[in-house]
Amino acid sequence: MKVKHYSTGLSLLHWLVAIMFAASYVISDGMPKYFDQHLENIDVSGQWVANFHVYAGLAFIAVVIIRLIVRLISQKPEPIESSDSLLNKVATGTHHLLYLLMFLVPVAGVIGWYEKITIFGDIHVFLMNLMLALVGLHVGAAIYHQVILKDGILSRISLFNSEK
Template sequence: MPVSARYSTPQILLHWAIAVLIVVNWFLGDGMGWALKQKLEGTPITGTKISLHVWIGVAVLVLVLIRLVLRLKQGAPALLGHGFLDRMAEWMHWTLYALMVVGPLLGAISWFQNMPALGDPHALLMNVLLWLAGLHAAAALYHQFILKDGLLSRMRPM
């Protein structure tokens, strides 16, 4: 059955902006462990890559919180009616949201509160997020091109 309803335009714009920023920041993460060590030793931190990782990460956190408020107020298009697969999709979506909040938050606490012990859990959660987002994207493409139910149109900016 073709999918008709869409997410609201702000939800769609936030979905894509956040997705792009997460992927970009994943690549900028390289070297952050070393930067945190330097910071703890009192060495002044310079370098565009480091600032970009920190502030893009903070921006992602703020945008995700705004998106969550919108999601709770505006809801989402109806489930597809596939029973078990609907439950899986719901679990996947809320897991992605949880990782998008907790992951950057751990990074921010480790950086701003000088807590290196949170660095590894942060990096781990961000890696898990990237893998699950890849799975999620593959599922969306499967719907679009194999099941041909037009699911992607729910997230397509007009």
């Protein structure tokens, strides 16, 4: 049986990851300073931003792993394909790279923080910026599909779809 929408669980996990990603990004102001202090063994445990960012990263890893498992065992709708094979490849590649980055970004941050390895902090920032660009592409493509192509793509991941 072909399904038209993602499962409620997968939709919920999609939006939870989006909210966690946004919150962790927005609440990261000052992290380079806190990371440098942490590397110098200065206690930053009283810094709300540092605590939130580190623990949100740990929670993000757990939620992403759950999301990957649910995605693997859930039925999924067929991809909405363009007549342009290059765009289809870009869409597939972007999704795969987003999944990879959803895992690698927080893992690099965790290694940098807990192992006190500067290069992993730099990798974390680089990968985060790459992920931010891909999220922007993902959101832009979703809006394009919804507004220009009018193919109802957003209803496939909506939590409020009455057809589920």
